Amino acid sequence: GENVEQHPSTLSVQEGDSAVIKCTYSDSASNYFPWYKQELGKRPQLIIDIRSNVGEKKDQRIAVTLNKTAKHFSLHITETQPEDSAVYFCAANAGGTSYGKLTFGQGTILTVHP
Amino acid sequence: EAQVTQNPRYLITVTGKKLTVTCSQNMNHEYMSWYRQDPGLGLRQIYYSMNVEVTDKGDVPEGYKVSRKEKRNFPLILESPSPNQTSLYFCASSWAGGVNTEAFFGQGTRLTVV
Numbered sequence: 001g002e003n004v005e006q007h008p009s010t011l012s013v014q015e016g017d018s019a020v021i022k023c024t025y026s027d028s029a030s031n032y033f034p035w036y037k038q039e040l041g042k043r044p045q046l047i048i049d050i051r052s053n054v055g056e057k058k059d060q061r062i063a064v065t066l067n068k069t070a071k072h073f074s075l076h077i078t079e080t081q082p083e084d085s086a087v088y089f090c091a092a093n094a095g096g097t098s099y100g101k102l103t104f105g106q107g108t109i110l111t112v113h114p
Numbered sequence: 115e116a117q118v119t120q121n122p123r124y125l126i127t128v129t130g131k132k133l134t135v136t137c138s139q140n141m142n143h144e145y146m147s148w149y150r151q152d153p154g155l156g157l158r159q160i161y162y163s164m165n166v167e168v169t170d171k172g173d174v175p176e177g178y179k180v181s182r183k184e185k186r187n188f189p190l191i192l193e194s195p196s197p198n199q200t201s202l203y204f205c206a207s208s209w210a211g212g213v214n215t216e217a218f219f220g221q222g223t224r225l226t227v228v
Binding site: 001007032036049103 | 147149154155156157159163165170172173194204213214216217220
């Protein structure tokens, strides 16, 4: 089955710096890669996703890149703010008819210091 | 308001006592799923359902049952709970249509089995 590895497990940055979180996946048939943000005590919420037919997607200060050959994708947050502090999860779907099966990474605790 | 509702929010039970966690969505989503969240392990998919009467195992289905008799409801059943099922549980739903789309999560159910 799919295996998703996420690094680092914790990340501490100063306000205004950039943050990068990386994930690798194992199933070459995966074609959907979402990123979720979970604030303390809250539910996970989608912040950005990318499909296998594109290599990069941006939404204001957030961007995701995908390298299908190497089977890795990354989340980039620029000009970080204290409200970006949260746990971030990457995920990848299974291929074929099991596309509804979603495997998450272990999560990255991001702390942005004012 | 579009939402996914789980009940109960908190539950303490004893080993072996059957329980059901309910999940309901009002967005007419075809796809629903259950996850458990444990520290350091991220979100792990228990079961998912692509539509009414269609369910499939996720990564950690042992000890759990689900049913999808109606589109809006997807209950999680623990027939004989054990302490290793103590966890934070999330239900999620999304529009399918043959592709993956944003998953909307419920508010979570914190289950303790003693």
